[in-house]
Amino acid sequence: MLNRAKIIEVENLVKKFGSFTANDNLTFDVYKGEIFGFLGANGAGKTSAIRILCGLSPPTSGKAIVAGYDVAKYPNKVKANIGYMSQKFSLYNDMTVKENFRFYGGIYGLSKKQIVDKTNYFLEKLEMEKTRNVVLSEIPLGWKQKLAFSVAIIHDPKVVFLDEPTGGVDPITRRQFWEMIYENADKGTTVFVTTHYMDEAEYCERVSIMSEGKIEALDTPANLKSTYGVNSMNDVFIKIARG
Amino acid sequence: MKAFIKKEFFHIFRDYRSMVILFGMPLVMVLLFGFAITNDITNVRIAILDNSKDVVTNQITQKLISSGYFILEDNIESQNDIEKIFTEGRVKEVVVFEADFARKLKTEGKAHVQLILDASDPNTANIISSYTTGVISSYSLELMSQTSMIPVKINIESRMYYNPELKSVYMFVPGIITILLMLVSTMMTSISITREKEMGTMEALLVSPLKPIQIIIGKVMPYTLLSFINLIVILLLARFVFMMPVAGNLVLLIVESLLFILMSLALGILISTISKTQQQAMLLSMFALMLPTILLSGFIFPVENMPILLQYLSHIMPSKWFIIIVKNIMLKGTGILYFWKETLIILAMTLFFIGMSVKKFKIRLE
Numbered sequence: 001m002l003n004r005a006k007i008i009e010v011e012n013l014v015k016k017f018g019s020f021t022a023n024d025n026l027t028f029d030v031y032k033g034e035i036f037g038f039l040g041a042n043g044a045g046k047t048s049a050i051r052i053l054c055g056l057s058p059p060t061s062g063k064a065i066v067a068g069y070d071v072a073k074y075p076n077k078v079k080a081n082i083g084y085m086s087q088k089f090s091l092y093n094d095m096t097v098k099e100n101f102r103f104y105g106g107i108y109g110l111s112k113k114q115i116v117d118k119t120n121y122f123l124e125k126l127e128m129e130k131t132r133n134v135v136l137s138e139i140p141l142g143w144k145q146k147l148a149f150s151v152a153i154i155h156d157p158k159v160v161f162l163d164e165p166t167g168g169v170d171p172i173t174r175r176q177f178w179e180m181i182y183e184n185a186d187k188g189t190t191v192f193v194t195t196h197y198m199d200e201a202e203y204c205e206r207v208s209i210m211s212e213g214k215i216e217a218l219d220t221p222a223n224l225k226s227t228y229g230v231n232s233m234n235d236v237f238i239k240i241a242r243g
Numbered sequence: 244m245k246a247f248i249k250k251e252f253f254h255i256f257r258d259y260r261s262m263v264i265l266f267g268m269p270l271v272m273v274l275l276f277g278f279a280i281t282n283d284i285t286n287v288r289i290a291i292l293d294n295s296k297d298v299v300t301n302q303i304t305q306k307l308i309s310s311g312y313f314i315l316e317d318n319i320e321s322q323n324d325i326e327k328i329f330t331e332g333r334v335k336e337v338v339v340f341e342a343d344f345a346r347k348l349k350t351e352g353k354a355h356v357q358l359i360l361d362a363s364d365p366n367t368a369n370i371i372s373s374y375t376t377g378v379i380s381s382y383s384l385e386l387m388s389q390t391s392m393i394p395v396k397i398n399i400e401s402r403m404y405y406n407p408e409l410k411s412v413y414m415f416v417p418g419i420i421t422i423l424l425m426l427v428s429t430m431m432t433s434i435s436i437t438r439e440k441e442m443g444t445m446e447a448l449l450v451s452p453l454k455p456i457q458i459i460i461g462k463v464m465p466y467t468l469l470s471f472i473n474l475i476v477i478l479l480l481a482r483f484v485f486m487m488p489v490a491g492n493l494v495l496l497i498v499e500s501l502l503f504i505l506m507s508l509a510l511g512i513l514i515s516t517i518s519k520t521q522q523q524a525m526l527l528s529m530f531a532l533m534l535p536t537i538l539l540s541g542f543i544f545p546v547e548n549m550p551i552l553l554q555y556l557s558h559i560m561p562s563k564w565f566i567i568i569v570k571n572i573m574l575k576g577t578g579i580l581y582f583w584k585e586t587l588i589i590l591a592m593t594l595f596f597i598g599m600s601v602k603k604f605k606i607r608l609e
Contacts, residue, residue: 054450076452084450088443094257095250106246107451135257161450 004031007159007190008053013062015048022048024213025062030159035181035191037201040210041241046194049210050161053192055079067158080108083157085148087164093137097128100136100151108155115154122150142173149180153189160184162193166200178203198234207233209240216240247453247461254435255465261431269423269473273480276415284370288316289336290328295344299386303356306382307338312374325359335361336371348386412485417569418542420477421562424500425507425536427470430528432511436462437524440515455604463508470504490576496569499586503565506589509596510561516603536562564588 008030015023022045030036040046051057053066055075064071067081084090091100098119105115123129126146131139139147145165153160162181166174178200185191185205193204201207201221208218217224217240224236255261289307293300307313316334319325325337339357341347348354358375362368439445448458474497481487489496511528518524537543539553540562546554557563564585571577579586 056449076454079450080452082450084447086443086446088446090443090447092250092254092444093442095253099250099253103246103250104447104451106249107448107453109452 004033006030007032007034007067008036008192009063009065010053011063013049013052013064014060015045015052015057016060021213023052023059026215028208028215028218030190030192032158032190033185033188035185035193035203035205037204037207038192038194038210039201039207039237040194044210044241045213046210047163050163050192050194053078054082054084054161080155081158083152083155083160085152085160085162085165087167091136091144091148091151094135096133096135097123097139097147098132100147101154104151105154110155118154122147122154126150142169142176145169145173146177146180149177153184157189159190159192162191164194164196166195166197174200198232198237201233201237209237211240247457248464251435251461251465255469265427265431265469265473268426269419269476270480272419272423273416273477274484276412276419284312284367284374287313287336287371287374288334289313289338289375290317290319290325290334291315292319292322292325292337292339294342295340297345299345299348299354300340303340303379303382304338307375307378310374310378312371312378329359329361332361335367336375338375412481413487413574415542416477416481416485416487417566417573418537418540420474420500420569421503421540421542421565422533422536423473423477424470424504424565425562426528426533427473428466428504428507429511429514429532430525431466431469432463432508433514433518433524433528434521435466436512436515437518437521441520459512463512466508466511467501467504470507471501474500474504487573489573491572492578495579496572499565499568499572502586502589502593503561506561506593506596509593509600513596513600513603516600535560539563540566542566561589561592 006029008028010026010028013023013026014021024045026049038046038050048057052059052064052071055066055071055078058072058075066078069077069081071078092103095103101119101122102115105118110118119132123132126143128143128147131143136144136147149160149162149165152162166177169177174197181191181193181203193200195201204221206218206220207224208215209224210216217227217236219227221233225231225233228236228239230236230239255265291304293304304315308315313336317328319328319337325339328334328337337359339359341355341357344354356379358372360368360372436445439448449455453461478489478496482489510532514524514527518527535556539546539549539557540560541557542562546557546563549557568582568585568589571582575581
């Protein structure tokens, strides 16, 4: 683990909104090709931390380096090197599958040929070639989520942030979704994922659990379970979240 | 950037409702205001109660009918019929000649005509009355000079500047241009930005390497173009359907319109930063902007006649200033010298709205 390259380095990161401290002195690293689970109850400060790591909001103090760039100093360099998929669906419902690929490829600066190649590649892989010219609103949610993930990595980002990507998706599609995640992690893409499904937490290489703005625990799922003397990630989570 | 603008056009063309608003509105509004809502009178149905039935009253009746403004619906015989014919709604005006009209005119030098009007629509009644008076007095002048009974009195002839035929379309076109530019630019931009917020795609755009300013320009460009097309459509309609020429400099009119479009877009962005949903954005731009724009801008009702409080309120309506500019260029044909103040006010408003929305946008990002 220690000889792997760090892709996200966070040191003493603090984010305050007025007198409210959303992130209290976070320090952690994420390695290249890792699937990193970022867990926490609602309001624990996950969203605020992700926004900082994506270069959307500057930290109040402390340092965060993502894909080699300081988020406070070079937010645009960071943005160009990451992919992002939110719990809210991020594709356009009134455009076709192809047009969505073309649009996101376009704003990440891919050439026409690259976009066409990528579109073909993903559609073939998802076995969704028939939907190429279908307007997105006519496609089932599970498929859309898989498309959204593909679109989020269309520009081969070094890190991809997934903010509760599988909310409202059936178990089979979730399973397929995680297979996609594994496959991309194997290719060297770091996956930074938040989720409320504790079975998904088991799939992660390492998991951090936040509570009230602090990281309370950070380890592999197996180590966490033995540390807290419980049998499932669910129990670990409940122990930490309840304090 | 190119991809962005293209995407925006997809949104517009896929959503038939926006299409209808964008292209149907100008056509419908111009045609409606131009044809239906008109202050000009033609073909007003009248009745004549002629208690004299002599040469003079006959001539006056002929004059009225041949003027083109009136259609003779009925000749009635008694005072009692007047009430009836009004209740039936068959006429707007009854012209009553007193008995012995021609004789009295000859002997006493004066005779009476009574005009009775349906004033349930007071404006129209007023106009009809003045048209009728006009026709009759021109006849009496003619008569006087022919017979030289008495020296011809002073002949008052009024000329209407800038709109010689008092066509109401001249008054409406500047107003419609203003309202449509505002509607399309402000409402459509604010809705399309809040839609992205609602859908969650805004987040995806913000984490992309696009700079906020690129996102805004990408959003705003298509609507600028469409507003501009609308402007041209209205001007063409005014010119070729209503024969309303642009008296002043067309280029100046277009430049001023672009400034106003820019202001409306900035306002639209500001609205989108304070509203959370599309409905909210729509309500804000519809009711907070459209109604005051129509009522307080001097589009239909002259600002000068309003209570002082409303007059002050009208000063903060950007549309008021733009209407003054458009009227100046289109009707009076004056140059920038005559409305540089109004132009500056709109410019200042534009900068204010841009400043405000940038500030709001930043706060939201934090």
